[in-house]
Amino acid sequence: MAPPALIADLLAFLADNNPSGEAFDRQALALFAHQFQHNLPFQRFCQQRGKTLRTVRSWRDIPAVPISAFKALTLSCIPPDQAERVFMTSGTTQAEVKGKHHHPSLAVYDASMICNFGQRFMAGGGRIRMGILFPDEILLPNSSLAHYLALAVREFGTDASHCLLTQQGLDTARVIVELERAQQTGEPYALLGASYSFVHLLDELQRLGKTFHLPPGSRVLDTGGFKGQSRELSMTEFYAQLSGTLGISTDQCINMYGMTELSTQFYDDGNSTPPSVKSGPHWIRTRVVEPLSGEELPRGQQGILAHCDLANFNSVTTILTEDVGIAVDGGFLLLGRAQGSAAKGCSLAVEEFLQAAAA
Structure with missing residues (x-):
């Protein structure tokens, strides 16, 4: 110990x-x-x-x-x-x-994530309704990203936050319900997940002819990388498509840069002109x-x-x-x-x- x-x-x-x-x-x-x-x-x-x-x-x-x-x-x-x-x-x-990173205690990892996420993605604001485009810790118990996103929901999400990616894949119907609800109620909404999950969502919404205009305060967090699991886009094209489909500014499209071998994440302050700092x-x-x-x-x-x-x-x-x-x-x-x-x-x-x- x-x-x-x-x-x-x-x-x-x-x-x-x-x-x-x-x-x-x-x-x-x-x-x-x-x-x-x-x-x-x-x-x-x-x-x-x-x-x-x-x-x-x-x-x-x-x-x-x-x-x-x-x-x-x-x-x-x-x-x-x-x-x-x-x-x-x-x-x-x-x-x-696969590389392995051993944690005697999650106290330090969790403190690192919570403090940093609260300052950078939440910008000190209150809880927000979240949709997670990544499998949960039950499906991926050894995934640092699954744990990271679970912490985001636990510490910063409302009780109505939810996972939108299941064993069966992307729950497109639920995504559409959530995006339409945010659009109608004016309640800010946050989508968080791996970049390739966002590409699958963009492709599916484009196929269905769906676009949205999310209310002020809404935001996106992508964790980078396509990892051969989706088509690849340039950063400029990726954030332009997110902005055009969801109706939020590219300044509210935040990229998190992290890795299993680290216990701390990096963020930018939006992606109007990628690559961002x-x-x-x-x-x-x-x-x-x-x-x-x-x-x-x-x-x-x-x-x-x-x-x-x-x-x-x-x-x-x-x-x-x-x-x-x-x-x-x-x-x-x-x-x-x-x-x-x-x-x-x-x-x-x-x-x-x-x-x-x-x-």
């Missing part, structure tokens, strides 16, 4: 509205010491890179673990069977190995790096996103993604998956980590 004092300190840091940079570093270094001691594959990787408790002096010095390592190894400070919940990556084929709360920081060396790149230069998430207290705080981005004022621009030499660099980084972890 994770030390209760470590969790308590972390929850206090999450609740601090205006921590200093020094406070972030102190928390990051405390977590690094904990993970260096108890997560042996991570310890070996750090030692190979010359990163130890004596040489790591800032969150920027913590080596970033390639995200694919979660598929190959158990990255946990506790025995896996002691985890309260194990979230698994979705995978697009039956044979694909993504940013996170005070307990997560992002660098744009060269994937193999981990060297931080100058602002404005494309590289691979590396996130230091202090809510990741049991696995590793710092993740090297396979996503290309650019650091800008206020956050970063997400440009898509790594291709070409950048993808090769990510693959080499994974090989380096696995070789070090096995040493």
Whole structure:
């Protein structure tokens, strides 16, 4: 079990509205010491890179673990069977190995989600009637997204909120009833779900010749990615179709960027001109790096996103993604998956980590 004092300190840091940079570093270094001691594959990787408790002096010095390592190894400070919940990556084929993220307690994950979601998607407002375009936790008990959306409904949805995606697929009739009701009553309505679910909904509403004009205060949250489960659209086209079909501004179409291997999500402030700037709360920081060396790149230069998430207290705080981005004022621009030499660099980084972890 994770030390209760470590969790308590972390929850206090999450609740601090205006921590200093020094406070972030102190928390990051405390977590690094904990993970260096108890997560042996991570310890070996750090030692190979010359990163130890004596040489790591800032969150920027913590080596970033390639995200694919979660598929190959158990990255946990506790025995896996002691985890309260194990979230698994979705995978697009039956044979694909799934990454696992072990959570000794969901207290930190839940606090991270609730605080951040309340500020960014709800903008401090009251409860809103929600429709969820994603399977629930009963159907997908190991899905971090299913849990995330369940928290959204529990903490911010009205009692009339509901799931619109069942084992039988999209409940189009119920979607239409809900959208017509919102249009007639003037009660704001929120649709939340995976991007590919929205594409299926758009296609079905277009087939039926249905468009709506949702009332002010209505909004959409998509969680990105089509994952081969729907036709693919450019970001501009996707948000234009959402706006045109549902009758809400693209400024009210919010994208959440997250992943199973993290415990914190990023948001933008609407998508009138995608790609929009993504940013996170005070307990997560992002660098744009060269994937193999981990060297931080100058602002404005494309590289691979590396996130230091202090809510990741049991696995590793710092993740090297396979996503290309650019650091800008206020956050970063997400440009898509790594291709070409950048993808090769990510693959080499994974090989380096696995070789070090096995040493």
